[in-house]
Amino acid sequence: MERVKSEVLGRGDVQDLIASAWASVRAMIVAAAEDERSELRQRARAAILSLGRRMVTDRRLRDKIDGWLEDAAVYVVTTYRDEITSLISETVASWDADHTSRKIEAHIGRDLQFIRINGTVVGALAGLVIYTVSRALGG
Known part of the structure; x- marks a missing residue:
């Protein structure tokens, strides 16, 4: 039977079908x-x-799906680590700095200004603390 099956499936017209x-x-x-x-x-x-409705009410189902997703993520990362690293590295390396900066600013918009302001304020406060401590210690 295996031989007949192989012969039938191996025929070109069967493969075409x-x-x-x-x-x-x-x-x-x-x-x-x-x-x-x-x-x-x-x-x-x-x-x-x-x-989705069941996941909202059924903790066991949620935990089971979380476990499956975690296992899948671990498998993908451990199995394809080099490919993922290469893809990310090549993608980032191909970015044009000016174009990327404009895109980030366009998508983040106003939030980027708050990030810049917060960075400036935190930097200034850190500098003030360092200066004050160094002066207090006689520096």
Whole structure:
């Protein structure tokens, strides 16, 4: 039976049929996912909302999902550490300093001014404390 199965699945026309069937199924899934009124999308939305409601009230479920997510994050980081480091390093290295500064200022906006002011005030206070301590100690 294994030999017959291998022979049948190894034939080019069977492979073409499988590829065609998969392409059709994939196209139907993608179309359903893009259509806001599709049964697939409505059921997926209902399932996600139901899970969210259950997570609000069921601590055990929340803890279980937290554990799964933590395990997944640890696995991804330990398995793909070098790739993640490389991706981040290459991305940051490719940034243009002026362009990046403008983008940060545009997105952070007013908050950036408060950060700058707070930094100036904290720096001035730290300097004043250091000066006062050094003068008090006879420096």
